[in-house]
Amino acid sequence: MKNLNFLFAGLFLTIALPFGGLLLSSQIQLGSLSRAPAEEGGPLFPAREPGLAIQGRAVYRELGCVACHTQQVRPAGQGSDIARGWGSRPSVARDYVLQPQVLLGERRLGPDLANFGARAKSDDDIHTLLRDPHSAGYSLQKPDFAYLYVLSADGKKARPTERAVALVAYLKSLRQDYASPEAKLKQ
Amino acid sequence: MSQDPNYRRPPGRSPVSPSRPPRGEAQLRGPFLLCFGSAILWLLLASVLGLIASLKLHLPSFLNSECLTFGHVVAAQKNAFIYGWACNALFAVNLWLLSQLGRFELRNGWLASLGGFIWNAALGYGVLQIFAGKMNGFSLLEMPREVGPVLMVAFLLVGFWPIVAFARRPTGHSFASQWFVVGAAFIFPIVYALTQLLVLWCPASGPVQALAHSWFIQNLMLLWLGASGLAAVYYFIPKVLGRPLHGYYLATVAFWTYFLFAGATAPSALLGSPIPVWVQSVGVVASIMMIIPIIITAINFHGTLFQRGGWAQAWNSTTLRFVAFGAVSFTLAGLLNTVFSTRGFNATVRFTEFAQGQEQLLTYAFLTMVIFGAAYFILPRLTGALWPSAKLIHLHFWTTALAVIGSVGVSLVHGYQVGHQLLNPAVTMAQVGSSSLALAGSIFALLFLIGHLAFALNAFSMIFSSSAPADSEAQSD
Numbered sequence: 001m002k003n004l005n006f007l008f009a010g011l012f013l014t015i016a017l018p019f020g021g022l023l024l025s026s027q028i029q030l031g032s033l034s035r036a037p038a039e040e041g042g043p044l045f046p047a048r049e050p051g052l053a054i055q056g057r058a059v060y061r062e063l064g065c066v067a068c069h070t071q072q073v074r075p076a077g078q079g080s081d082i083a084r085g086w087g088s089r090p091s092v093a094r095d096y097v098l099q100p101q102v103l104l105g106e107r108r109l110g111p112d113l114a115n116f117g118a119r120a121k122s123d124d125d126i127h128t129l130l131r132d133p134h135s136a137g138y139s140l141q142k143p144d145f146a147y148l149y150v151l152s153a154d155g156k157k158a159r160p161t162e163r164a165v166a167l168v169a170y171l172k173s174l175r176q177d178y179a180s181p182e183a184k185l186k187q
Numbered sequence: 188m189s190q191d192p193n194y195r196r197p198p199g200r201s202p203v204s205p206s207r208p209p210r211g212e213a214q215l216r217g218p219f220l221l222c223f224g225s226a227i228l229w230l231l232l233a234s235v236l237g238l239i240a241s242l243k244l245h246l247p248s249f250l251n252s253e254c255l256t257f258g259h260v261v262a263a264q265k266n267a268f269i270y271g272w273a274c275n276a277l278f279a280v281n282l283w284l285l286s287q288l289g290r291f292e293l294r295n296g297w298l299a300s301l302g303g304f305i306w307n308a309a310l311g312y313g314v315l316q317i318f319a320g321k322m323n324g325f326s327l328l329e330m331p332r333e334v335g336p337v338l339m340v341a342f343l344l345v346g347f348w349p350i351v352a353f354a355r356r357p358t359g360h361s362f363a364s365q366w367f368v369v370g371a372a373f374i375f376p377i378v379y380a381l382t383q384l385l386v387l388w389c390p391a392s393g394p395v396q397a398l399a400h401s402w403f404i405q406n407l408m409l410l411w412l413g414a415s416g417l418a419a420v421y422y423f424i425p426k427v428l429g430r431p432l433h434g435y436y437l438a439t440v441a442f443w444t445y446f447l448f449a450g451a452t453a454p455s456a457l458l459g460s461p462i463p464v465w466v467q468s469v470g471v472v473a474s475i476m477m478i479i480p481i482i483i484t485a486i487n488f489h490g491t492l493f494q495r496g497g498w499a500q501a502w503n504s505t506t507l508r509f510v511a512f513g514a515v516s517f518t519l520a521g522l523l524n525t526v527f528s529t530r531g532f533n534a535t536v537r538f539t540e541f542a543q544g545q546e547q548l549l550t551y552a553f554l555t556m557v558i559f560g561a562a563y564f565i566l567p568r569l570t571g572a573l574w575p576s577a578k579l580i581h582l583h584f585w586t587t588a589l590a591v592i593g594s595v596g597v598s599l600v601h602g603y604q605v606g607h608q609l610l611n612p613a614v615t616m617a618q619v620g621s622s623s624l625a626l627a628g629s630i631f632a633l634l635f636l637i638g639h640l641a642f643a644l645n646a647f648s649m650i651f652s653s654s655a656p657a658d659s660e661a662q663s664d
Contacts, residue, residue, distance in 0.1 A: 004354055007366065011373050011446065018450040019381065022466055023391075023399055029463055031392040062320035064258015070538060074459035078534045083612035091461045096393035103324040104397045104460060108538040109244075111616055141620050143247035143257060 030093045038179035045178040046095055049170075056170025059163045061103065063145070070105030071114045071174065085119070086112040092182040110142060117175040126168045127160055215286055216569050218299035220650060222279040222345065223562065225307045227643045229271025234639045236264035238632040245625035254318050262329040263317045269327060269407070270310050270338070273550065276558045277415045278303060278345045281368045283565050284422055285349035288365050289356035293348065302344025309337040325386055325400045327407065332387040335379070342376050363438040367418035370446055375411040378403055378450075394461045402453035408549055409449035413517075416554040417445075417484065419561050420514050424491055427507045427564070428500055433490030437483045445480035448473045455528040458537065474528030481521030488514040505580055509560030512588060516552035520545065523599075535610060541602025544595045552591045559587070559642065566646060570653035579645040586638030594631040597624055 035044040049057070060066075073087030081087060091114055096102045120126055128135065131149050133142040148164035151157070160168070179185045240260045242249050247257075282299065285291060293299065313330030316322065322329040349368045353361070382403035385391045391399055425432050432438070454462065454470025492498050492511060501507040523545055527536055536542070563580070567573060574580060605619045 007369060008373065010443065011370050014370075014446040014450055015374055015377055017447075018402060018453065022451065022454060022469060023385065023395065023402060026398055026463055026466055027391050027395050030395055033392065061324045062322065063253070064256050064262055064322060066324040067258035067261045072460055074534075074537075078459035078530070079537065080610050080612040085612075090459075093393050093461045095461065099393065100390060101324055102393055102396045104394065105324075106326060106456075106538070106542065107540070108616070141244065141247055141622075141625075143243070143251055146251075147253045 033094050033097050035097065036094060036181050038181075045180060046098055046176070047178075048098065049173045052166050052169035053173035054170075056166035056168065056173075057099075059167045060170055061101065063167075066103045066105045068107065068109035069111070069113045070108055071112065072104045073112060073114050073176065081112060087115045087176055088185050089176070089179075089183040091176055092180055094180050094182060095176050113171065113174050114176050115174065117172040118177040120172055123168055123172070126171055127164065130164065130167070131158055131160075212286075212569060214293045214296050215283055218293070218296050218303060218345070219279045219283060219565070219569055221300050222275045222282075222303045223566075224647070224650065225303065226272050226275035226279070227639075227646055229267050229275060229307075229310075230639050231636075231643055233264050233268035233272055234632070234636040236260050236267060238629065238636055240264055241625065241628040241632040244628060245622045253320070259318050259320070259322070262322055262326075263314050265327055266310070266314055266317065266330060269412070269550065271307075271314075273412055273554060273558070274346075275303070275306070276562075277371075277412070278306075280419055280558060280561045280565065281346070281349045281372065281415055282352075283561075283569075284364055284418060285352035285368055288362055288422070289352040291352035291355060293352075299345045299348055302341045302346070306338060306341035306345060309334050309341060323387060325396075327404060328382070328386060328400065332383065335383040335387065339376060339380055339383075342379070346372055346375070362421070363432075363435070363442065364418040364422040366439075366442050367414045367421065370442070371411050371414040371418070374406060374414075374446075374450075378406040378410070397457060397460060398454065398462050398466065401456045402450070405453045405456070406450055408546070409452070410446065412550060412554050413449070414445070416513065416517070416557045419557045420484075420488060420510055420517070423506055423510045423557075423560060423564065424488055424514070427504050427510075428491065428497055430491070430495070432487045433494060434483070434486045438487060441480040441483035441487070444476070444483075448476045448480070452477060452524075452528070455533070456542075458528075458530055458533045471528055471530065475525055477521060478525050481518060481525070484514075484521075485518045489518070505574075505584075506560045506564040508584060509556045509563065513553045513555075513557035513560065516548055516556065520548040520553055523548065535606040536602055537606070539602035539606040539609075540598045541606060544598025544602055547591065547598065548595050552595060556587070556591070559583070562642075562646065566649060570649055572649050572653040574645055575648040575652065576645055579641040582641040583638050583645070586634045586641065590631045590634035590638060594628065594635075597627055597631070 035046060037044055072091045073081045073089070075090035076082050082090070095114075127149075130145040132146070133144055145164070145167075146158075148161050148167065149158040150161060152159060177185070239250060239255070240257065243251075243257045243260065278299075282293070286293065310330075313334040316331050316334075317329050321331050323332070328335075349365075349372045353365050353369045356365075382399055385399040386396050386403075390396055421432070421438070451473035452470055454466045455474040457470070458467050460467075488511075492501055492514075498511070501511040527533055527541070527545070563574070601621065601624050608614045608619050609616070
């Protein structure tokens with residue numbers, strides 16, 4: 001290995017092969033995906049996020065929620081995601097086409113949130129979960145986000161800040177409970 | 188464990204004068220100490236943040252504020268550890284290694300120092316921005332995107348010198364350490380630039396971002412950090428033992444297979460994710476093929492250490508004790524990675540702390556221990572001083588070794604148990620959390636901090652006491 005040009009040519013290939021073979025080909029395969037109806041003439045999915053949810057996505061990212069939560073449902077046979085009710089079908093690439101920064105996540109210290117909006121009950125429940133998760137029956141390991149709330153003058157009621165409202169709107173917008181051409185809903 | 192008994196100049200180079208360090212080493216001193224000194228400071232910061240993060244796992248209200256969320260602390264810790272400690276230390280060690288092996292005299296050291304300064308300034312800004320909440324959602328790319336180009340420029344100024352050293356080496360002969368360092372320094376900036384482009388500046392479509400990010404992480408871990416660490420092991424084992432590597436002729440195969448397959452292992456970290464299945468399969472195959480370089484490096488390293496009392500010699504040498512610890516960890520990390528990249532095992536441990544255990548095995552048990560070993564060899568040569576305290580060296584080794592064995596063990600065992608339990612959908616996430624194991628994690632984090640403080644105290648005492656390097660070098664000889 002005395003020739004520098006030979007060494008560099010080999011090293012260049014070791015970058016070019018996975019970059020071209022895996023990344024570029026995936027981009028070619030998935031890059032043209034767009035919203036699609038579940039059946040002909042039906043509404044397009046994934047639905048566009050409301051403006052407040054887009055602000056909430058920024059709050060989710062800024063708080064670092066992705067350190068503990070994923071947003072992807074694995075297929076049956078790859079873990080128990082569907083069996084434990086985190087989704088009625090596996091996540092597919094089309095579910096993410098509207099997201100400017102895909103927050104799939106790598107670690108689950110809390111539940112998967114890909115379908116949080118589909119299983120959430122009301123805004124108040126989500127606010128309680130964020131402000132005081134232990135009283136809502138959640139794990140003692142879940143931190144509270146009390147700093148997103150302002151206490152009233154008498155100290156008895158907590159009012160959500162705009163960031164809290166946006167975060168709740170975002171969490172409610174998380175849903176993959178529609179059929180897509182690649183993945184039909186589990187009946 | 189004592190001062191390294193093999194403290195002598197590399198063969199073929201004689202000092203300019205008996206009371207002065209060789210010119211090449213004297214020119215390295217400034218950039219080396221800037222990068223390595225910064226690295227130690229970043230290591231201390233990462234240790235404190237690591238302790239806070241592990242405390243938050245069982246005391247979630249500890250320092251609970253918008254600035255110090257668990258996500259912020261973990262992201263800042265990882266960035267401080269990888270870019271602050273590991274990268275800075277590797278800039279220094281790689282430069283020294285290639286200068287030694289290529290008889291290279293660094294004539295424009297100020298450029299490397301400038302690069303080191305820019306790197307640390309940009310990193311400091313990026314970490315502060317993470318605490319301010321201006322972060323991205325991709326691990327080790329959390330810093331605001333404007334930091335990326337600055338880090339690139341800094342890398343080219345400080346991290347590219349090994350390639351210059353290799354190109355200007357006076358003899359045609361080359362050694363495995365040189366290939367690995369040149370490969371690492373060549374690949375990292377290209378991969379970093381492409382990933383910045385595909386993830387942050389012109390985002391690719393949907394989950395392709397996640398694939399690009401995973402490609403970056405594997406290249407960062409295996410081809411920049413891992414290859415640089417291997418280069419150091421390839422240098423220090425034969426150097427300190429004073430004998431050639433066992434099966435050295437296989438090192439060429441190890442080098443090319445390592446670089447060929449490592450970059451393609453990325454999709455194996457995304458099994459079950461919404462990326463094409465054929466891409467996932469390629470990742471699994473590449474991960475299994477990585478067994479080839481793992482076995483060859485094991486033959487090279489452990490085969491040498493098993494000959495003629497090599498392990499005993501390693502135990503009695505400060506440098507080699509750390510380096511041998513790292514070499515064993517590398518083999519274990521490689522084997523674990525191969526086994527747990529297969530679909531069945533991966534489905535069990537994915538998203539658990541098992542992955543953190545694997546990462547710590549590679550970045551700490553292997554790389555960081557090797558860097559520590561290298562520091563115990565290089566710093567006395569550059570400063571011309573002896574390590575001030577043997578007790579602190581002992582404390583450093585035992586605390587870090589126990590902490591990393593405990594921490595990795597807990598992450599792997601607990602991660603596997605949790606993953607196995609969660610395969611049963613009737614088991615909730617709250618049921619599998621273990622506060623006692625989280626407490627153990629905090630104890631290990633505290634041990635890391637103690638060990639790093641001991642190392643920092645010893646290293647900085649040595650550096651600051653060497654204001655007159657010529658005199659102290661003569662003394663240590």
